[in-house]
Amino acid sequence: MGTTNIFKLQIAGITKTVSLKIKTTNLVLYGSGFIEPNAGNAHNAGDAFKEIAEARHEINKKKTPTDINEVHFCPTDFDFFNIINNLKNINRLDIYCHGWLHGINLGGFKGKRIINSKEVDGDKLDWMDKGQNKGKDLRRVEIHENLYLNSTETTELVNLKSSSFSATPNVYFWGCNIGGQLDSKGKHIANNKPLITDPKKSFAQKFAEKIGKGNVYALVGKGAAGGSMFKTDKKGKVIFYDGEMLPANISKNSNDINTIIIDSTKYLKKFPL
Amino acid sequence: MKKYRLLYFLVLISFSCFVNKRLSQEYSDKEVIENLKHVTSFPDDYFFPKGDSICEKILKRGKSIIPLLIAKIDDTSNSDYIYAGVLQYKVGDIAINLIDNLYDNSELPLRKLLVDEFFKKNTDDYQYIMLYDFVFFNNTEKENLENRKRFKKIISKWYNERIK
Numbered sequence: 262m263g264t265t266n267i268f269k270l271q272i273a274g275i276t277k278t279v280s281l282k283i284k285t286t287n288l289v290l291y292g293s294g295f296i297e298p299n300a301g302n303a304h305n306a307g308d309a310f311k312e313i314a315e316a317r318h319e320i321n322k323k324k325t326p327t328d329i330n331e332v333h334f335c336p337t338d339f340d341f342f343n344i345i346n347n348l349k350n351i352n353r354l355d356i357y358c359h360g361w362l363h364g365i366n367l368g369g370f371k372g373k374r375i376i377n378s379k380e381v382d383g384d385k386l387d388w389m390d391k392g393q394n395k396g397k398d399l400r401r402v403e404i405h406e407n408l409y410l411n412s413t414e415t416t417e418l419v420n421l422k423s424s425s426f427s428a429t430p431n432v433y434f435w436g437c438n439i440g441g442q443l444d445s446k447g448k449h450i451a452n453n454k455p456l457i458t459d460p461k462k463s464f465a466q467k468f469a470e471k472i473g474k475g476n477v478y479a480l481v482g483k484g485a486a487g488g489s490m491f492k493t494d495k496k497g498k499v500i501f502y503d504g505e506m507l508p509a510n511i512s513k514n515s516n517d518i519n520t521i522i523i524d525s526t527k528y529l530k531k532f533p534l
Numbered sequence: 535m536k537k538y539r540l541l542y543f544l545v546l547i548s549f550s551c552f553v554n555k556r557l558s559q560e561y562s563d564k565e566v567i568e569n570l571k572h573v574t575s576f577p578d579d580y581f582f583p584k585g586d587s588i589c590e591k592i593l594k595r596g597k598s599i600i601p602l603l604i605a606k607i608d609d610t611s612n613s614d615y616i617y618a619g620v621l622q623y624k625v626g627d628i629a630i631n632l633i634d635n636l637y638d639n640s641e642l643p644l645r646k647l648l649v650d651e652f653f654k655k656n657t658d659d660y661q662y663i664m665l666y667d668f669v670f671f672n673n674t675e676k677e678n679l680e681n682r683k684r685f686k687k688i689i690s691k692w693y694n695e696r697i698k
Contacts, residue, residue, distance in 0.1 A: 296579050301634040303576075313694060357608070361580040397579075409580075445619065453582060453619075454574065484619025485574070491661060497668060498659045509618035516672050517664045 285352035287321040290335040293356030293368025297388040317504030336370040352427040360436035364403030432474035437488020440465035440479025454485035469532035477532040482508020607686035
């Protein structure tokens with residue numbers, strides 16, 4: 262797979278047409294399992310985002326062995342934009358992380374990490390600090406930053422280079438509620454509680470509008486709480502090999518048992534709407 | 535003599551104020567706890583950083599309210615909280631979630647306490663939220679209740695050892 266670009270070269274009065282095939286890139290990004298490094302147990306996914314991202318990477322390598330296939334740990338907004346913006350011709354992007362209607366939460370990190378050429382100690386950072394460019398901002402990419410944080414910024418998607426993507430990219434957000442939710446009647450809305458009806462107000466929609474080509478997909482499920490869950494085998498053990506997650510209500514309908522047999526693609530909504 | 539009488543009187547008033555304050559605090563703590571069943575949003579990183587108004591009131595009390603929350607762990611009356619639109623939480627689930635919220639994950643090893651008590655097998659490949667439901671939801675009502683009672687004892691023991 263690849264994109265063929267045609268150039269006309271003129272050397273010493275002679276014009277030659279040259280076609281150049283640029284390899285396409287399949288990128289997988291994953292955040293930390295925790296909501297923030299000190300958060301409680303309920304939403305801590307442990308290493309599951311890492312494991313499912315690696316499974317997706319293996320699928321990409323098998324399907325498109327001649328493409329550039331990359332998988333990266335991405336615990337901050339700096340990593341998110343830095344990785345995407347420094348790649349070319351991204352044709353498929355899968356993102357495994359926490360999320361909500363207005364953004365993705367990459368979780369932050371424990372230990373030391375280089376952020377913007379500086380070493381940052383995640384164990385000493387206040388990940389709940391709501392200041393602009395502080396802990397909470399660092400671990401999230403959001404479209405209404407000034408509503409949630411003490412910030413003058415609105416959407417952080419201004420930092421995203423759409424030129425990093427191919428002409429027809431497919432982007433998949435597997436985390437919770439990034440493309441909105443379904444109401445009790447199954448209608449696609451933005452959010453049940455607080456009630457926000459228009460799903461065009463979601464992060465997935467704004468991401469699709471920003472890149473302006475191809476499709477963005479996000480898992481959408483029912484209910485005010487909940488979001489996405491990992492698939493399981495017959496014993497309820499989480500398994501990752503198909504690189505897919507499921508809406509929580511669908512998983513719960515099977516008591517979280519043997520959900521690997523359920524096809525997730527039925528529950529993906531396509532953006533822009 | 536007059537001086538002593540005045541002193542006695544002042545001490546009596548102070549003591550009575552102290553007792554009244556304690557009683558009213560205890561009463562209001564209990565009153566707040568009675569509203570557990572009406573919780574519909576836990577604290578999150580997004581729309582409800584402090585949870586809904588009931589959560590906020592309870593969590594404002596800090597760790598002093600934990601014994602009252604522990605007492606509710608085996609309360610199986612339905613709450614208004616419905617997970618993913620399909621799973622109706624019991625009052626006991628609200629209590630456990632709020633206890634979890636009152637500690638950092640390094641302080642309260644909730645997953646470990648659950649696993650040590652209920653699972654003999656290796657649970658590394660299981661999500662906490664699934665293990666939780668296996669213990670408290672996915673059995674007969676009687677078994678679910680027995681498990682809640684067992685877990686109440688475990689949390690109670692953990693808490694009492696901590697405050698010693």
